[in-house]
Amino acid sequence: MDLPIVVGVDGSEPSLRAVDWAADEAVLRGASLRLVYASLWERYEGAALAHDVGRSSEQIRAQDIVETAARRGHRRHADLKISIDTLPEEPEYTLVRESRHASLLVTGTRGRSGVAEALLGSVSLSVAGHAHCPMVVVRDSRDKQVRPGTHGRIVVGVGVGVGERPTTPAAVRFACDEARLRGAVLDAVRAWRRPAHGTTDHPLLVGEPARMHEEQAVEVLDKALHDVPADVEAHRRTVEGHTRDVLVAASRDADVLVVGAERHHRHFGLQLGRVAHGVLHHSACPVAIVPERA
Template identity: 65%
Template sequence: MELPLVVGVDGSEPSLRAVDWAADEAALRGVPLRLVHASLWERYEGVALSAGLGRSSEQVLADNIVEAAAKRAHRREADVKISTEVLPEEPVTALLREGHTAFALVLGSRGRGGIAEMLLGSVSLAVAARATCPVIVLRGSHDNQAKSEVRGRVVLGIGDEPENSAAVRFAVQEAAERRVPLEAVRAWRCPGHQTTDYPLMAGEPARLHEERAVATMDAALRDAPDGVELHRRTVEGLARKVLLDASADADLLVVGALRRHEYFGLQLGRVAHAVLHHTACPVAVVPQRA
């Protein structure tokens, strides 16, 4: 059974860009596309009202939203198999459940009623921080950065736990499907207490930290297939700034998020949180079990 690519839709411009991107991605990977709209209309208008008087105005709106999204996806990628569903429940809960049987979830940066697109919406943030499957959040404004192959590069942030990394596997597959290079980036810093004013020793602490960064990257990419054009880069600086700079002209930024079994709150990490809020390209947050 092929797992679908699931898109959360609400009729907003960001969610429609997510539909565009997801349609391209589904065509690229040859997987079904599932469009989901979650609404609490039954809670507010009542099941009895909808049963006695026909469909409520909110239900009609919800049906129209998914129908319009499906038509848009079909116009963009006619060969992709598309299904839709309206779920009468809270969006985060619905999307998290959908993620259990999805290849990935695709969301816009903000939904209806968003104040500013530069800030990430609460639904996208909550889903990215708790989902069991990869979550791709479409960043950017109204320049339609939804097309899967615009600039021809996937950027991967190498984290602290590189062995058998789900983020690495996801990024490698994305680059392979797109037939574009993969740029793996590992940030490193030399702690302030390790610096010295002695000229003959000034470079030693930095060299050791850079060597560790190189070793971490080599371990993460040990099983990368030969068919992917791979570029490795270690950069001194804050990880979030390094990745934001690297992704400025990328098609997709991929980062990992560690999920701990004993913890049930938001599990995102500072780096993933920062790039979700500030990067200009789509961001894929890939969960990794501790």
Template identity: 65%
Template sequence: MNARVGRDGGEPLVVGVDGSEPSLRAVDWAADEAVLRGVPLRLVYACLWDRYEGGAVAQGLGRPPAAPPSPRDVVDAGTERALARHPGLRVTADVLDEEPEYALVREGRKASALVLGTRGRSGVAEMLLGSVSLAVAAHADCPVIVLRGSHDNQATPPVHGRIVVGVGEDPKNSATVRFAAEEARRRGVTLEAVRAWRCPAHESTGHPLLVGGPERLYEERAAEELETALRDVPEDVEVRRRTVEGHARRVLLDASHQADLLVVGARRGEGHLGLQLGRVAHGLLHHSACPVAVIPHPDGAA
């Protein structure tokens, strides 16, 4: 891996930090990803985040837990951590005096991607995703990568050798597949494209001679949609195609156990609390066994 990459420009990869252990682990992952992309790494701390999250940094700085680090200590520690991992990486850092949701969404307008860690403090808490990550994933203009599950603090080398992409209801919208294919090519791993399908119950029952007929038609349609979605994947990317009967959320959650990254499109809609993610992306962000990349689409389609 060439640690000098990141010096030559390009939109930075932005990682949110708050002094917690999950956010410091996110710095490790983001540093690897920035090197893969050949872009700078930018650390952002929003000052209105809870100050008591800084125990991990305080310990690293030799301070007692009762003396929490300042915001500048947090970003300085994150910068040192990234440079220790990749000495040639270009790293910048800022402390912003505003709510993290607004700060990160704004940062995303000039970022190649945003990287966020989960904020759980226990095994049970880590099953739940913080409101910051959900809000950013619902509003950011760039890809948002949330480090769910056990990612071993690394984007590289690959653990499972597989990037999984969920193909949604609009296979002609290629942004999600294009992002996943680029990630697979950077890592030199297989791209597994998954299309979940279901046959309505009222169509699967009928004349005994027609048993299996409707299901076969839905499966064939899913396979055709998968081919449409993959039509522009570069030839040097190894692709595995899978059509699976079942709910998309469950199918993709199962696939996440053998993936280094799960990539899904952002189906966004207006709810009573404002712009929100669709149920599939929302469920994956809460329960995926691996990092999840949420890719926005101009028309909001998944």
């Protein structure tokens, strides 16, 4: 059975932009769309939602929210198969459970001010750390619009897992699939940093430690991309700098930024590393967090 793309909606404009992005993705994949609203969100955010849509909190109803989201999806793609559901549960619990039976989980951000728009909503951040399927957080663009295939480039960060270990094979496979679906180039990026104190005892050794670190980065890239299909155009790129900063810069002309997340056996679900956490907050394009199956 083909699994749907699940979108967490809450009535906010960022969540509706997530519906736009997910609808485009569903068409690419030949998948259906499932729109889910967890009704306990209203208890905590009803007043804010009312402010967003110009209605009193009493008028905000779960069914209205998912039906509005469904209409948005059908305006994007009239023939798209869309199902809706409202659940009387906490949103984090609902979406993590939904991710067990989804091909992809999609959420938006919830910024409402100049400061807040730079931050990631607590629900999206929590779910990103625990989802069982790949999850995409749709970051707001400058013009607040979702435009598919703008750059023709999918970026995968290599060496972005917990502890800076090489990116999981699942993340590379996901990035390859996205590149193939979109007819885009796969751009694999590995950040590296020169040692703080280079060897200067001998003139011939000046710069040698930095060269060795860059060569190691190239080796990691080659290993990570060893099994990339022949029909995917893949580029390798090593960049000196902090991994988060390198990937945020790469996101500025990418359609999707892909990073991996590894399961911790002593903790529930997935735990995000500092790099994944950082790009979720600051990426200029949608970010895909891909779990590695143990």
